[in-house]
Amino acid sequence: MEYKSEEEFLKDYDPSQYDRLSLTTDILIFSVSNGTQENYRKLNEKFFSVLLIKRNTYPFKDKWTLPGGFVGIDEDIEDAARRVLYDEANIKDIYLEQLYTYGDPKRDPRMRVISTSYMALIDKNRLNDKISPNASWFNIKVLEDEKYIDVFLDNGTDTLKFKIKKTLKEKTTDRYKYEIVENDSLAFDHPLVIAAGISRLKNKIEYTDIVFNMMPEYFTLGELQQVYEVILGKELLDPAFRRIIAKKTVKTDKVRTGGGHRPSVLFKYNDKQKK
Amino acid sequence: MEYKSEEEFLKDYDPSQYDRLSLTTDILIFSVSNGTQENYRKLNEKFFSVLLIKRNTYPFKDKWTLPGGFVGIDEDIEDAARRVLYDEANIKDIYLEQLYTYGDPKRDPRMRVISTSYMALIDKNRLNDKISPNASWFNIKVLEDEKYIDVFLDNGTDTLKFKIKKTLKEKTTDRYKYEIVENDSLAFDHPLVIAAGISRLKNKIEYTDIVFNMMPEYFTLGELQQVYEVILGKELLDPAFRRIIAKKTVKTDKVRTGGGHRPSVLFKYNDKQKK
DNA sequence: TGAATAGTGTCTGTGAGACAATATTAT
DNA sequence: ATAATATTGTCTCACAGACACTATTCA
Numbered sequence: 001m002e003y004k005s006e007e008e009f010l011k012d013y014d015p016s017q018y019d020r021l022s023l024t025t026d027i028l029i030f031s032v033s034n035g036t037q038e039n040y041r042k043l044n045e046k047f048f049s050v051l052l053i054k055r056n057t058y059p060f061k062d063k064w065t066l067p068g069g070f071v072g073i074d075e076d077i078e079d080a081a082r083r084v085l086y087d088e089a090n091i092k093d094i095y096l097e098q099l100y101t102y103g104d105p106k107r108d109p110r111m112r113v114i115s116t117s118y119m120a121l122i123d124k125n126r127l128n129d130k131i132s133p134n135a136s137w138f139n140i141k142v143l144e145d146e147k148y149i150d151v152f153l154d155n156g157t158d159t160l161k162f163k164i165k166k167t168l169k170e171k172t173t174d175r176y177k178y179e180i181v182e183n184d185s186l187a188f189d190h191p192l193v194i195a196a197g198i199s200r201l202k203n204k205i206e207y208t209d210i211v212f213n214m215m216p217e218y219f220t221l222g223e224l225q226q227v228y229e230v231i232l233g234k235e236l237l238d239p240a241f242r243r244i245i246a247k248k249t250v251k252t253d254k255v256r257t258g259g260g261h262r263p264s265v266l267f268k269y270n271d272k273q274k275k
Numbered sequence: 276m277e278y279k280s281e282e283e284f285l286k287d288y289d290p291s292q293y294d295r296l297s298l299t300t301d302i303l304i305f306s307v308s309n310g311t312q313e314n315y316r317k318l319n320e321k322f323f324s325v326l327l328i329k330r331n332t333y334p335f336k337d338k339w340t341l342p343g344g345f346v347g348i349d350e351d352i353e354d355a356a357r358r359v360l361y362d363e364a365n366i367k368d369i370y371l372e373q374l375y376t377y378g379d380p381k382r383d384p385r386m387r388v389i390s391t392s393y394m395a396l397i398d399k400n401r402l403n404d405k406i407s408p409n410a411s412w413f414n415i416k417v418l419e420d421e422k423y424i425d426v427f428l429d430n431g432t433d434t435l436k437f438k439i440k441k442t443l444k445e446k447t448t449d450r451y452k453y454e455i456v457e458n459d460s461l462a463f464d465h466p467l468v469i470a471a472g473i474s475r476l477k478n479k480i481e482y483t484d485i486v487f488n489m490m491p492e493y494f495t496l497g498e499l500q501q502v503y504e505v506i507l508g509k510e511l512l513d514p515a516f517r518r519i520i521a522k523k524t525v526k527t528d529k530v531r532t533g534g535g536h537r538p539s540v541l542f543k544y545n546d547k548q549k550k
Numbered sequence: 551t552g553a554a555t556a557g558t559g560t561c562t563g564t565g566a567g568a569c570a571a572t573a574t575t576a577t
Numbered sequence: 578a579t580a581a582t583a584t585t586g587t588c589t590c591a592c593a594g595a596c597a598c599t600a601t602t603c604a
Contacts, residue, residue, distance in 0.1 A: 003333055220583085
């Protein structure tokens with residue numbers, strides 16, 4: 001059949017002739033939590049953390065999962081992600097970035113479901129009491145070597161663990177294929193999503209200012225350094241850290257006192273730096 | 276209704292209750308083309324190029340489009356991308372990387388179609404005669420400033436042009452929202468896909484070795500530098516370039532003679548470098 | 551011989567790694 | 578006074594930018 005115009009063609013178009021599938025979005029909501037500290041002199045320990053939801057329906061009933069949901073037929077994917085953020089964690093207007101789209105035909109046992117993952121960053125102190133009742137913050141510990149990534153998640157009650165095998169995809173990059181080799185408690189392919197997200201954040205924190213999306217308005221350089229250290233999983237040298245961070249921050253005239261040591265100056269993010 | 280087990284739940288599950296949509300994949304096949312040169316002394320000019328297909332059906336009949344196609348209901352997205360690569364350009368076993376998933380509800384006038392874009396890199400000389408009859412290589416020129424990206428595509432017969440407006444998404448990163456403000460000849464939202472892909476490649480060529488996926492086995496450092504320059508859109512200083520590239524390449528005992536100047540040594544990619 | 555590319559030498563400035571030293575507070 | 582963090586000083590080394598210089602070929 002020959003059409004004379006685009007309008008004519010579209011009028012007759014029958015979408016049902018193509019395979020149809022479903023699209024979901026899964027969101028990695030990352031933040032930094034404060035631990036407790038008995039020694040009045042010492043700083044509070046900080047933890048890198050992610051928000052998980054306990055499923056109460058099949059499939060994967062009673063497993064933990066990333067906040068997420070189906071994308072509506074007339075809904076933009078990122079809008080769906082923002083809707084989930086609002087529904088599950090009462091969060092609006094925060095940093096949100098698309099990461100990767102997972103399309104293994106067997107990733108959902110129900111039917112063919114594609115999932116686009118997003119990463120969101122927040123200052124957790126802004127919303128501690130507002131999250132949905134079946135949501136929980138898990139502190140993240142990562143052990144990584146050449147071949148495996150071990151991730152430990154702890155919310156004070158449950159400890160989840162999964163292990164991922166890395167295989168270098170090609171010699172010209174450092175891209176890896178991830179495979180889940182151990183996973184007891186997480187639903188779907190979420191261990192892959194979490195591991196990839198952590199890796200992305202670790203990488204991106206080094207060459208952007210996204211860390212400030214996880215900070216309160218005023219913070220000390222010590223606190224900021226703690227956040228870097230806990231996300232990167234390694235200690236940094238003070239002078240080097242301060243040199244790098246100097247351009248990105250502005251000193252204020254406020255100080256924080258009360259620890260048994262020299263008070264520290266409070267800084268703000270410098271959003272007018274020249275890069 | 277209460278289910279006692281996951282198996283029981285899945286047996287009864289009805290996928291039709293959820294919104295269904297279609298998924299396509301669009302592939303940016305990038306390569307470098309050789310120009311011609313009348314002056315026997317001078318090097319061949321090189322061009323950064325992308326493969327486009329002329330559509331002969333609605334919608335967007337007679338417009339140019341990225342190679343792509345629908346993802347089958349039981350097909351992994353990346354497998355679909357590889358299938359398209361093979362069908363349209365007879366290409367197998369090349370560098371392929373997922374870039375971004377486009378989900379604007381209005382991006383396809385027929386129905387709701389999500390598209391996941393991939394970037395593929397090849398040494399064009401390996402396959403010049405095998406591409407499909409309605410495919411064509413377009414040389415790319417990019418003019419970019421703070422607010423706009425102008426892209427010019429030229430295949431020797433047609434010249435396509437589009438213009439994109441950039442808006443900074445947030446102060447903490449250099450992520451931009453792209454909007455098409457001019458586009459005569461390209462189908463769908465492909466100007467966005469192309470612009471984002473070029474930007475990604477420019478960025479990634481600086482900190483990985485992906486450029487070698489576009490090179491023949493043996494090459495001179497001058498040729499390699501040309502490729503960097505044409506992709507980055509700027510000239511590089513010889514000594515600095517050679518310092519950086521030294522770790523990534525291995526000198527061979529072959530030389531290339533014939534230009535009216537000093538012969539140049541042929542190099543290979545060093546895939547055993549320590550990074 | 552001269553135009554053109556190939557390839558090297560070297561100076562300078564920037565910035566990260568490393569470690570030492572000083573400052574300040576609450577108990 | 579002491580433990581703990583806050584903050585700065587400085588030495589060294591690696592490396593990128595810049596520019597000058599030498600090497601080699603073929604019409």
